[in-house]
Amino acid sequence: MDKIRITGGKPLQGTISIQGSKNSALPMMAASLLHRGVSVLKGCPAIADVYCMEDILRSLGALTWWEKNTLYLDCSRADGTEVSGDSTGKMRSSVILLGALLARNKKGSMGYPGGCVIGKRPVDQHLYVLRCLGAWVEEKENSLEAEAGCLKGAEIVFGKISVGATEQGILAAVLAEGHTVLRNCAREPEIVWLCRYLRSMGAEIQGEGTHCIRITGVKELKAGNMQIPPDRIVAGTYLCAAAATRGKITISNPPEGELDAFLEVYGKMGGQYNRRSGKLIADGSGTAFPVPFLETDTYPGFPTDLQSPLMAVLTTIPGKSRIRENIFENRFRIAKELNKMGASVAVSGREASIQGGTCLRGCTVRARELRGGAALLVAALAAQGETVIEGCSFIYRGYEHICEDLASLGAQIEEDTGTAFL
Incomplete structure (x- = not known):
């Protein structure tokens, strides 16, 4: 099931519920190791x-x-200390398990973490905080x-x-002796949810x-029980869309x-939205204005994970938009595939210029990373026609049932299995 077929050109309409957050669930799963x-x-x-x-936990x-x-997650007997490279090579966030393994089992080893090829993403700061x-x-x-x-609290910048x-520092420090102060921390919601x-x-x-x-630091933790929040990137x-x-x-x-x-x-693009009775009602029918300049940043700035989907929107809007990617240097790999569809996206270093308003045409394209x-x-x-x-x-x-979700909003979409969600 490695292909999706879409016949485009139809406005989406309807109500959708958002799945649990991937970026919150993964560190919570790692944190569950800390309770026996x-x-x-x-x-x-x-x-x-x-x-x-x-x-990996199994x-x-x-x-x-x-x-x-x-x-x-029953971690009563999760006393292993080795994580194979086959497992860690599939997912970058597996590296945060190292702090949890040290806190629980006093040692850990793992294959080098992998995942999507969107930038260097070195592990030096992970190793720094553990040291x-x-x-x-x-x-x-x-x-x-x-x-x-024995892990011991420290002041870390x-x-x-x-x-x-x-996340690595938090997972390692909660069972360490004494006090830990982490400075210049990320502020993303998944950090907040992990701490909660x-x-x-x-x-x-x-x-x-x-x-x-x-x-x-405390001597031990009790069982965790939490509702995963909805995924902001989804x-x-x-x-x-x-x-x-x-x-x-x-x-x-x-x-x-x-x-x-x-x-x-x-x-700013012309979309309208309002919140009512806990719901977000969004009207994209007036989307018509380019974005002269946008740059990604750490939270609460514009999320890098939504930069690529936004670029796709900007290709449909007449006028010139410009995006600067400050987080991952290879996030613009999508430009080549969008240009196959008739878009006009030019990349220079960490900036992309989008000359929008051209008619996107369906063709065969390839996903090379998640977003x-x-x-x-x-x-x-x-796009017009089939993609x-x-x-x-x-x-x-990262998307649990994206084809079903989009089909429920009226999209003409079909997975490789041949089962259509119409």
Whole structure:
């Protein structure tokens, strides 16, 4: 099931519910290792990355099972310390398990983390924070190895804001001796949700959502039990799809306060929206204005994960738009595929210029990473004729039932199995 066929040109209409957040679920799964018992994640997205993390936890000795979208994690006997390179090579965020393994089992080794090829994404800050907490860490050509008889609190200043390194420090510090202060932390919602989850388990954490997080280590944590929040990137992707097709959609469970930077840009393009009774009602029929300049940034700035879907929207709007990518240097790989469809996107270094308003035409294109694949879906929905998207395994890493969701909004879309959702 590695192809999706879309016949575009039809405005999306209807109401949609957003799946649980991938970027929140994965660190919560890692955090569940810190309790020697059963933790529960409700509304967990059934996506490839979650299955990959589940397989890794099982390889460490955990028992896992699902009841609909509730994931149970029994880490009573998760005493393994080695994670194979086959597993870590599939998913970049697997690296955060190193801090959890050190906190729980005093040592850990893993293959070098992989995932989407969208930039260098070095692990130096991950290793830095673990070393500051007292761990011995060795970086080999194809693996990472770490050991710590006793992690101890420290004051740590990250040289660069990093979501993953912030999560790494939090996971390692909650069971460390004494006090830890993490400075220049990422402020993304998934950091906040991870801290809330750990606090519900008995961790002593303050300051999440700011650049300074303070942690007092505790001796043990109790079971975790939390509802995964709706995925802000999935919500933004569906808003882009509606804008590109000039449609009107309602999101029944929008992520509260997490889409502000995106909605500001959406409004500048001519999209209208309002919140009513806990729902987000978005009208993209007036989307007609280019974006002279936009740059991605760490939260609360414009999210890099929505840059590619937004680019797809901008190809449909007459006029010139310009995007600067400040997070991942290879995020513009999607430009070549959009140009195959008739778009006019020129890339120079970290900037892309989009001359919008040309008629997108269906053709065969290939997804090469997660968010770029979602952007191709957005473009295909706006294009005339049929588009075949290959490499859709990337899309399924982050979107639980994207074909069914879009079909429920009126899209003509069909997966490789031949089962049409019309």
